[in-house]
Amino acid sequence: MKKLAILGGEPIIKNEIPSELQTMMKWPIINEEDEQAALDVIRNNSYSGVDITEKFEKEFAEWIGTNYAVAYCNGTMSLAAAMFAIGLCKGDEIICTTKTYWASIAQASTFGASVVFANVNDMLSMDPDDIERLISPKTKAIMVVHYISYPCDMDKIMAIAKKHNLKVIEDVSHAQGGMYKGKRLGTFGDVAAMSLMSAKSFAAGELGIVVTNDKRMYERAMAYGHYDRNNENYITESEELIPYYNMALGGVKGRANQLCSALARVQLKYYDERCAEIRKAMNYFFDLIEDLPGLKPIRVDESTGSNNAGFYCAGVAYYPEALHGLPASVFANAVNAEIGGGQKWISFGANYCLHTHEFFQTFDFDQSGKPSRIANASRDVRQFDEALQASVDKQSVSAPRIRRYNKEWIEKFAQAFRNVVDNHEQLLYSIDDEEKTGGRWFGFDNQ
Numbered sequence: 001m002k003k004l005a006i007l008g009g010e011p012i013i014k015n016e017i018p019s020e021l022q023t024m025m026k027w028p029i030i031n032e033e034d035e036q037a038a039l040d041v042i043r044n045n046s047y048s049g050v051d052i053t054e055k056f057e058k059e060f061a062e063w064i065g066t067n068y069a070v071a072y073c074n075g076t077m078s079l080a081a082a083m084f085a086i087g088l089c090k091g092d093e094i095i096c097t098t099k100t101y102w103a104s105i106a107q108a109s110t111f112g113a114s115v116v117f118a119n120v121n122d123m124l125s126m127d128p129d130d131i132e133r134l135i136s137p138k139t140k141a142i143m144v145v146h147y148i149s150y151p152c153d154m155d156k157i158m159a160i161a162k163k164h165n166l167k168v169i170e171d172v173s174h175a176q177g178g179m180y181k182g183k184r185l186g187t188f189g190d191v192a193a194m195s196l197m198s199a200k201s202f203a204a205g206e207l208g209i210v211v212t213n214d215k216r217m218y219e220r221a222m223a224y225g226h227y228d229r230n231n232e233n234y235i236t237e238s239e240e241l242i243p244y245y246n247m248a249l250g251g252v253k254g255r256a257n258q259l260c261s262a263l264a265r266v267q268l269k270y271y272d273e274r275c276a277e278i279r280k281a282m283n284y285f286f287d288l289i290e291d292l293p294g295l296k297p298i299r300v301d302e303s304t305g306s307n308n309a310g311f312y313c314a315g316v317a318y319y320p321e322a323l324h325g326l327p328a329s330v331f332a333n334a335v336n337a338e339i340g341g342g343q344k345w346i347s348f349g350a351n352y353c354l355h356t357h358e359f360f361q362t363f364d365f366d367q368s369g370k371p372s373r374i375a376n377a378s379r380d381v382r383q384f385d386e387a388l389q390a391s392v393d394k395q396s397v398s399a400p401r402i403r404r405y406n407k408e409w410i411e412k413f414a415q416a417f418r419n420v421v422d423n424h425e426q427l428l429y430s431i432d433d434e435e436k437t438g439g440r441w442f443g444f445d446n447q
């Protein structure tokens with residue numbers, strides 16, 4: 001029996017973190033080409049132009065497979081532009097998964113729309129079988145999020161949207177370049193938007209982008225936050241926009257900084273190749289831990305033509321009942337100690353469920369005296385929140401963020417998981433002791 005490192009046993013990293021391990025985890029990969037592209041922007045003072053951004057938009061649209069792309073200063077703005085593109089407005093309802101980052105959907109409140117949250121399944125992905133119960137005559141759209149890189153079930157979601165005549169926006173911030181049955185994510189809905197900020201798989205500083213095949217949606221997305229591009233060069237078909245040339249119609253400025261567009265152009269060139277290596281590495285890691293009780297890797301079956309893109313924030317569904325009720329937080333701390341090096345290699349949980357946040361319960365954006373989420377609604381959509389407890393109850397831990405294929409270290413990471421599972425009963429004694437004294441779980445550090 002191995003004594004777990006969190007209880008004083010030997011960790012895998014005994015001294016400094018080896019440089020090959022640092023290389024394996026480092027992201028994004030920046031080389032001289034990125035540096036030169038950035039320097040050109042700095043030297044030419046061309047941050048605020050659009051020439052580089054236009055090139056990036058064209059290349060990105062070609063790569064993802066849509067007719068149009070519009071870059072924005074960040075993903076949050078690009079998602080707001082997508083909402084404007086579909087014509088989201090006062091009194092509309094929009095269905096969104098409850099497990100996502102706030103920027104997938106919080107902007108709906110400023111459009112006067114009501115967010116109706118849907119449950120997630122075990123892969124923490126929007127449960128398509130939970131959507132129809134949420135539809136009302138006011139439902140305008142579904143916000144689909146390919147959460148932590150796992151592609152949503154687009155066949156089912158698009159069929160529901162078609163049946164009920166709903167628009168679909170895809171938030172691809174966690175899955176740029178990912179595939180669903182042989183087609184890129186972001187090309188299924190009416191419009192898609194995504195973050196390309198520095199922590200993402202597609203990392204280009206601070207940037208966002210909207211993609212669509214629909215000219216009118218493109219024009220609306222463009223006009224929302226670009227006063228300098230709301231003109232005859234871009235807006236030609238949307239008659240409702242034409243009288244308002246030279247204004248940003250959302251009253252916001254969302255222009256992309258060309259420093260980021262320049263980086264994005266270089267990143268795009270190598271992106272698919274780099275993601276393929278990430279998938280090789282992460283799939284090997286998941287193969288090694290797949291048989292462990294209580295753990296189920298959050299990954300799609302690649303034989304269907306789908307994939308997890310760059311495995312952004314890759315996760316593992318966690319079932320404490322298979323490990324004598326050991327909480328995911330304790331499990332994660334024990335794995336971190338087992339690997340060693342004083343790093344938080346993994347964490348427990350993912351984003352909290354949005355419907356539990358006070359913002360979606362009480363926040364009154366325009367001081368109307370009513371919570372904004374329901375201020376213009378014909379029903380109190382919050383009454384459905386209790387049906388979302390199933391999502392709150394789901395537990396998960398993250399996987400180590402492996403970015404390069406290094407067989408030896410991947411095996412060591414997997415061994416750390418295995419050590420904790422095989423010896424988890426050592427932690428249960430500690431938990432009991434802590435409980436007796438009214439203390440915290442052993443190893444819990446308020447993550």
Ligand SMILES: Cc1ncc(COP(=O)(O)O)c(C=O)c1O
Pocket residue numbers: 074075076077079100101103104145171173174194195196197207208
């Ligand atoms: C799912 C999701 N949507 C939207 C965003 C917002 O993107 P940004 O930070 O670029 O504004 C993020 C996070 O950054 C995200 O994780």
